[in-house]
Amino acid sequence: MVKYKKTIRLKYGNTNCYLIQGRKKNILIDTDWAGLLPNFFRLLGEHKLKVQNIDYLFVTHYHPDHMGIAQNLIEYGVKLVVLDSQVNYIHQSDYIFKRQVNSKFKPIDDSQVLHLSITQSRKFLKDCGINGEILSTPGHTNCSISIVLDSGEAFVGDLYPYDQVSLYDNPILTESWKKLQEANVKIVHFAHYADERI
Numbered sequence: 401m402v403k404y405k406k407t408i409r410l411k412y413g414n415t416n417c418y419l420i421q422g423r424k425k426n427i428l429i430d431t432d433w434a435g436l437l438p439n440f441f442r443l444l445g446e447h448k449l450k451v452q453n454i455d456y457l458f459v460t461h462y463h464p465d466h467m468g469i470a471q472n473l474i475e476y477g478v479k480l481v482v483l484d485s486q487v488n489y490i491h492q493s494d495y496i497f498k499r500q501v502n503s504k505f506k507p508i509d510d511s512q513v514l515h516l517s518i519t520q521s522r523k524f525l526k527d528c529g530i531n532g533e534i535l536s537t538p539g540h541t542n543c544s545i546s547i548v549l550d551s552g553e554a555f556v557g558d559l560y561p562y563d564q565v566s567l568y569d570n571p572i573l574t575e576s577w578k579k580l581q582e583a584n585v586k587i588v589h590f591a592h593y594a595d596e597r598i
């Protein structure tokens with residue numbers, strides 16, 4: 401049975417962003433640095449997509465190279481979905497952009513954000529025509545999440561790779577990978593590393 405139509409890797413800077421095309425709605429995972437909106441639109445065009453084809457945006461964690469154009473996309477009608485573990489972190493990178501001269505950064509408008517409890521994530525994705533769930537996977541940051549599809553694919557942002565877990569000796573990171581293994585993850589898509597099979 402087809403669980404979702406397909407996933408597309410969209411890289412227009414230094415961050416691997418992903419579009420999951422569900423049977424009903426499309427979700428974007430991560431953005432890149434502020435100011436890269438034109439690059440993003442050009443890349444969408446190469447895939448015969450428009451920003452209007454993106455229904456929801458999830459940010460794996462709120463570092464500047466993952467959320468830089470989130471507010472721009474909100475203004476184009478994309479709904480930013482913030483998990484309960486992320487609510488207190490969505491402005492943590494604002495100060496970095498403020499220090500930049502000519503920054504094109506727009507801080508996220510909290511009133512336009514859609515809040516989602518992690519316990520409701522499976523239902524939310526199902527309504528998009530995507531079989532999967534969202535897990536809280538801290539280790540790189542406290543607010544890190546992973547989007548896990550029942551097909552065995554996981555989108556983990558900047559989580560440190562599985563084959564390096566023992567190097568970090570970090571119980572929080574080890575626990576996050578345990579959760580991903582228990583969710584039967586087989587292929588891991590990172591924001592800055594090549595895919596990993598576990």
Ligand SMILES: [Zn+2]
Pocket residue numbers: 461463540558
């Ligand atoms: Zn990061």
